[in-house]
Amino acid sequence: MTCHLCGREEHDAAALLTWSTATEGGRRRAFCDACSRRHLRAMEGKLDSEHW
Template sequence: MTTCDFCGRQAPDESEDAAATLTWTTSVENGRRRTYCDTCSREHLRAMEGKLDSEFW
């Protein structure tokens, strides 16, 4: 089961609905993979962009 690392929301198992996490985002922070639901991704987009190096723009 996939869980949002920000709010704790859980998506159904991929075997049940593969599209459920299609709009979720992932990142690697300090070598650890983090997953964020679509709601948290939209609400915190500016903070995520602010962490990117300017070479990615």
């Protein structure tokens, strides 16, 4: 899997457990653990209030 933001590649299935995914415009996007942590506030800001 490749991170949509930084391009990091990961092939270890256990390591992928820390990654986050999203569907944007009908396309699945994956984000590595570092990018997920770095952009957590922006991701939360896109959620409807029922999710938080």
